[in-house]
Amino acid sequence: RRGWIEVVCGSMFSGKTEELIRRLNRAKIARQRVEIFKPALDTRYHAQDVVSHNATSIRSTPVPVAQEMLLLAGGCDVVGIDEAQFFDDSLVEVCVQLANRGTRVIVAGLDMDFLGQPFGPMPALMAVAEFVTKVHAVCVCCGDIASYSFRVTASEDKILLGETDAYEARCRYCFQEGMKEK
Ligand code: ADP
Numbered sequence: 001r002r003g004w005i006e007v008v009c010g011s012m013f014s015g016k017t018e019e020l021i022r023r024l025n026r027a028k029i030a031r032q033r034v035e036i037f038k039p040a041l042d043t044r045y046h047a048q049d050v051v052s053h054n055a056t057s058i059r060s061t062p063v064p065v066a067q068e069m070l071l072l073a074g075g076c077d078v079v080g081i082d083e084a085q086f087f088d089d090s091l092v093e094v095c096v097q098l099a100n101r102g103t104r105v106i107v108a109g110l111d112m113d114f115l116g117q118p119f120g121p122m123p124a125l126m127a128v129a130e131f132v133t134k135v136h137a138v139c140v141c142c143g144d145i146a147s148y149s150f151r152v153t154a155s156e157d158k159i160l161l162g163e164t165d166a167y168e169a170r171c172r173y174c175f176q177e178g179m180k181e182k
């Protein structure tokens with residue numbers, strides 16, 4: 001059995017979780033043993049499930065540290081990891097070890113933070129992955145493709161439904177315009 005690493009990255013609302021769920025469901029149809037993890041700190045919607053903004057969901061196991069996945073993923077064919085940006089750099093070595101022992105690892109996470117900077121272990125993960133897919137959201141300002149997650153300040157009073165911290169997807173131009181106004 002051969003393993004590899006797939007990364008699905010992009011801004012908030014770009015469909016990373018949807019794409020992760022789609023790939024994992026197809027692996028299940030192929031009767032592969034699938035396990036899904038997320039960092040324990042991400043409990044925005046549900047303590048257990050991985051939930052997309054489109055309200056599709058899949059059962060997941062929250063883990064406090066990346067290393068825990070090495071123990072829990074024994075005997076899995078496919079491992080899915082959502083919100084990977086919240087893990088520390090040790091996630092990279094964990095994914096490499098899983099892939100080396102024959103697991104297909106699918107990792108979804110934000111490639112950039114709200115300042116437009118590379119986010120946590122994501123850049124290093126993209127370097128060691130066999131496949132990298134960058135998905136895009138729609139810019140809420142102009143409708144172009146969006147790669148940035150713009151943090152909406154309280155004073156602008158535009159709270160997005162269901163988000164504890166309010167973010168909006170923006171294209172490069174509208175993200176820059178918004179940062180100028182801050
Ligand atoms: P991510 O995991 O990347 O944050 P999700 O997979 O949870 O994204 O959600 C993607 C869904 O979000 C889309 O299918 C769409 O229904 C919804 N959505 C809400 N706002 C936007 C936007 N600005 N651009 C694209 N999709 C959006």
Ligand code: MG
Binds near residue numbers: 016017018052082083
């Ligand atoms: Mg998501």
